[in-house]
Amino acid sequence: xxxxxxxxxxxDTVKNxxxxxxxxxxxxxxxxxxxxxxNVTEEDSIALxxxxxxxxxxxQLLLYKAEQNLNIDKEEFEKLVKEYRDDLYINEYREAVxxxxxxxxxxxxxxxxxxxxxxxxxxLSEELVKLSYIFIGxxxxxxxxxxxxxxxxxTKDLEKIIDNEYKLKAYNFNDSTWIRYSELQQKLPILRYTxxxxxxxxxxxxxxxxxxxxxxxxxKGVLTTDDIAPINYVYSNIKQMILHKRKQELSQKIxxxxxKDAIKNKQFEEFQ
Numbered sequence: 102x103x104x105x106x107x108x109x110x111x112x113d114t115v116k117n118x119x120x121x122x123x124x125x126x127x128x129x130x131x132x133x134x135x136x137x138x139x140n141v142t143e144e145d146s147i148a149l150x151x152x153x154x155x156x157x158x159x160x161q162l163l164l165y166k167a168e169q170n171l172n173i174d175k176e177e178f179e180k181l182v183k184e185y186r187d188d189l190y191i192n193e194y195r196e197a198v199x200x201x202x203x204x205x206x207x208x209x210x211x212x213x214x215x216x217x218x219x220x221x222x223x224x225l226s227e228e229l230v231k232l233s234y235i236f237i238g239x240x241x242x243x244x245x246x247x248x249x250x251x252x253x254x255x256t257k258d259l260e261k262i263i264d265n266e267y268k269l270k271a272y273n274f275n276d277s278t279w280i281r282y283s284e285l286q287q288k289l290p291i292l293r294y295t296x297x298x299x300x301x302x303x304x305x306x307x308x309x310x311x312x313x314x315x316x317x318x319x320x321k322g323v324l325t326t327d328d329i330a331p332i333n334y335v336y337s338n339i340k341q342m343i344l345h346k347r348k349q350e351l352s353q354k355i356x357x358x359x360x361k362d363a364i365k366n367k368q369f370e371e372f373q
Contacts, residue, residue, distance in 0.1 A: 203348050212340060223329050237268075251319075295309065
């Protein structure tokens with residue numbers, strides 16, 4: 102590096118002036134000017150540019166060492182570079198076309214049909230539970246009252262808990278939604294140290310206590326790794342699968358049409 106950044110005001114530097122050199126490679130102000138935000142201070146701009154120069158120099162030096170010390174077939178290497186470049190262009194074009202023409206409207210009927218046809222693909226990899234729970238911190242002065250309200254199961258008692266939910270460390274009153282057991286363990290720390298099978302086999306109210314507080318759970322449903330995931334649990338995944346399948350089919354049609362049109366327009370010939 103030939104120039105000291107501390108003595109350069111980068112915004113006023115002549116645009117074609119070199120600011121660093123590694124062997125025969127130069128870094129110019131025009132290469133870095135877009136790095137500098139409009140309202141950055143000179144001190145910050147110096148720090149940004151110094152860091153960029155350091156990274157640029159390290160890359161150039163590593164490249165120089167690689168070229169000097171590696172025994173590489175340069176023709177083969179350039180061929181791989183060209184193939185990679187070609188693939189980048191093709192993939193960008195293909196993605197642009199697919200984004201423009203793929204039918205992204207996926208209905209409930211589409212999802213139900215896909216689920217019914219591919220049910221065996223949706224075996225669970227971990228347990229799911231439907232439940233309601235509350236986690237009462239030890240600082241709560243009336244835990245017995247929360248326990249009574251939660252245990253009763255009456256709507257009016259649940260509403261009283263909801264009115265005071267800000268006092269709870271964690272809670273879930275939506276017992277119609279499936280949740281991963283591992284996620285439940287993150288929300289309720291005591292379950293990390295409780296035998297999983299005993300929890301999943303429980304019916305009625307489960308009450309646990311540790312130094313942090315009191316945990317109350319009501320298990321409504323359990324699915325194991327032998328079961329097939331319910332449709333509402335895999336709904337968004339199926340949506341992505343359908344979209345991916347449509348893109349694959351459209352991509353194949355585009356490529357087939359491309360070949361046919363090229364033959365028709367005499368852009369492509371196959372010599373026997």
